[in-house]
Amino acid sequence: MENLKFNSCKARVTLPICVVLLSFFVICCSNDEIKSNSETFFPPKADVESTFETFYPDSGGLGTKLILRGTNFGTDTNYVRVTVNELRAKVVRVNDNILYAVVPARADTGYVRLYIKKGEEEVEYTSDKEFRYMFKSNVSTLIGTPGKQAADDRLDGAYTVALLRRPWQITTDKDGTIFWVDEGRGTERNGALRKASNGEVETLVYCSSGPFQSCNAVAFNITQDTLFMANRYAGEVRNDVAVMYSTRDANFVNVKALVNFPKSTTASVVVHPKTGELFFDHNDEGAIYKYNKNAPNGYEKMFNVRGSYNGMDMRLLFNKEGNVLYLVLRAKHCIYKVSYDATTHTFGTPEPFAGEWSSSGYENGEGLAARFNQPSSPCLDPEGNLLIPDKFNHCIRKITPKGTVSLYAGKPRESGHADGLPDKAKFFEPEALTFHRNTLYVADRGNHCIRKVVIE
Structure with missing residues (x-):
C-alpha cells in the first residue's frame, strides 16, 4: 500500500513541482558526480x-593515445x-600504475x-x-612534367x-613563394632564377653577360627583402663575381655584384639567423669567408674547413639558434659542423658530424658510421633536424642534432619518379630542399620537377 500510495502521488505531481524536483535531482546528481570524481593528487613515493x-600501442601517428604501465607513477x-x-609527449593523466600520453607530431620511430x-x-x-611512428605524409609533384626539360626559353x-630544366637550388619566403634556380653556366640563357606562387611560374632572370652567370646557391636576408646568390666560377663564366644579390622592391630581376673574388668557385652562401651576417665558401681554398664591406676587398677569411684540402663543393646552413654552422662537403660525402659565437663573431674548430671523409655509400646510423653519396643543399625541419638531399642515393636523409642518420623519403639507390607515401616515392638526383610550414619542397633535378612532401 505504501508503494501504491507513493506511485499515485507521483502521478498527480503538477508541472511546476516536477520542474523543481527535477532540478533538485540534477543538482544532487551533479554534486555526487563531482564528489565521486574528485581525488587527491600525490607524487610518486620517493622511498619506493x-x-x-x-x-601500448607500439605504433601510430600524430595524436595517438599512448598508455604506459608500471608502478609508483603517482597521480x-x-x-x-x-x-x-626524444620529442616530448603531452601527459594527460596518471593514476600511479597507468599513464596516458599523446604522441607528438613528427616523432619518427624511436624509444619511449x-x-x-x-x-x-x-x-x-x-x-x-x-615506438613505430606512422607518418601521415605524402610525396607529390608540384611543378613541372617528370622527365621533360625546358629549352633555353623557359616555359612559364x-x-x-x-x-623546368635541372632545378638545383631552392628556397621559400615567409609567404610561401618558392624561388629556385635552373642549373646553367655562361652567358647564353642557360640557367635561370624562377619563382612560383598562386599556381603560376615566372622566370625572373636568365644567365647573361651580367653578374648572373652560374648561380649555385640562394639565401634570403633576415627581413627577406634581399636574395643573396653564389656565382660559381667555371669555364663558361666570364666574370669574377662570387656573391651577387637582388631585391624584392625590384621583383628580384635586377641582379648586382656584391663580392668580387676571382676564381673562388663559390658554391654556397648562408645568412646568420640572428645577426644577419653573410658567409660564403671558397671552394679552391676549402675555406669560409664573411662579407665585410669595410674590409679591403669586401670580405674576410674565417677558417679553413680541414687543413689545405680544397674542392669540397660545400653547402652551408646554420641551425635555428645560429650557434652551429653545418658544412655539407658534397664532394667528400660527409657533413662537418662548427660552433659559432655571435657575440664575438668567431668560429670554433670544424669537426666531423655525419658520414666519413671521401667514403661514399648508403648507410644509416650514428654519426660517422653513416654513408652518403654526394649530399647536397640541406634545410631544417620544424624540430631542428637536418634534412639533406642525398643526390646519387636518390633519396632524402634526416640527421638529428645528435647525429643520428635515417631515411626520410625515397627509395635508396633507386632513381625514378613516383609519388605516394615517403617510403614508396622515387626521386632522381635531388639537389636542394627548403621547408615552409608543414611542407618540404624538393628540387628534383633529374626529373626536372619541384616535388613536395606534405607532413601531417
Missing part, C-alpha cells in the same frame, strides 16, 4: 622504486614526463622514455622496444604547364 613495464602529472624519440621526479632528482626509464605559366 618505480617501474616502467610496457607501453600528479607535474612529477612525470614522457618523450617519444618516462621521466619521474623524486625529490630533487629525475629518474629516466626507457622502453625495451621502439600554370604549375602543370610550366617546364
Whole structure:
C-alpha cells in the first residue's frame, strides 16, 4: 500500500513541482558526480622504486593515445614526463600504475622514455622496444612534367604547364613563394632564377653577360627583402663575381655584384639567423669567408674547413639558434659542423658530424658510421633536424642534432619518379630542399620537377 500510495502521488505531481524536483535531482546528481570524481593528487613515493613495464600501442601517428604501465607513477602529472624519440609527449593523466600520453607530431620511430621526479632528482626509464611512428605524409609533384626539360626559353605559366630544366637550388619566403634556380653556366640563357606562387611560374632572370652567370646557391636576408646568390666560377663564366644579390622592391630581376673574388668557385652562401651576417665558401681554398664591406676587398677569411684540402663543393646552413654552422662537403660525402659565437663573431674548430671523409655509400646510423653519396643543399625541419638531399642515393636523409642518420623519403639507390607515401616515392638526383610550414619542397633535378612532401 505504501508503494501504491507513493506511485499515485507521483502521478498527480503538477508541472511546476516536477520542474523543481527535477532540478533538485540534477543538482544532487551533479554534486555526487563531482564528489565521486574528485581525488587527491600525490607524487610518486620517493622511498619506493618505480617501474616502467610496457607501453601500448607500439605504433601510430600524430595524436595517438599512448598508455604506459608500471608502478609508483603517482597521480600528479607535474612529477612525470614522457618523450617519444626524444620529442616530448603531452601527459594527460596518471593514476600511479597507468599513464596516458599523446604522441607528438613528427616523432619518427624511436624509444619511449618516462621521466619521474623524486625529490630533487629525475629518474629516466626507457622502453625495451621502439615506438613505430606512422607518418601521415605524402610525396607529390608540384611543378613541372617528370622527365621533360625546358629549352633555353623557359616555359612559364600554370604549375602543370610550366617546364623546368635541372632545378638545383631552392628556397621559400615567409609567404610561401618558392624561388629556385635552373642549373646553367655562361652567358647564353642557360640557367635561370624562377619563382612560383598562386599556381603560376615566372622566370625572373636568365644567365647573361651580367653578374648572373652560374648561380649555385640562394639565401634570403633576415627581413627577406634581399636574395643573396653564389656565382660559381667555371669555364663558361666570364666574370669574377662570387656573391651577387637582388631585391624584392625590384621583383628580384635586377641582379648586382656584391663580392668580387676571382676564381673562388663559390658554391654556397648562408645568412646568420640572428645577426644577419653573410658567409660564403671558397671552394679552391676549402675555406669560409664573411662579407665585410669595410674590409679591403669586401670580405674576410674565417677558417679553413680541414687543413689545405680544397674542392669540397660545400653547402652551408646554420641551425635555428645560429650557434652551429653545418658544412655539407658534397664532394667528400660527409657533413662537418662548427660552433659559432655571435657575440664575438668567431668560429670554433670544424669537426666531423655525419658520414666519413671521401667514403661514399648508403648507410644509416650514428654519426660517422653513416654513408652518403654526394649530399647536397640541406634545410631544417620544424624540430631542428637536418634534412639533406642525398643526390646519387636518390633519396632524402634526416640527421638529428645528435647525429643520428635515417631515411626520410625515397627509395635508396633507386632513381625514378613516383609519388605516394615517403617510403614508396622515387626521386632522381635531388639537389636542394627548403621547408615552409608543414611542407618540404624538393628540387628534383633529374626529373626536372619541384616535388613536395606534405607532413601531417
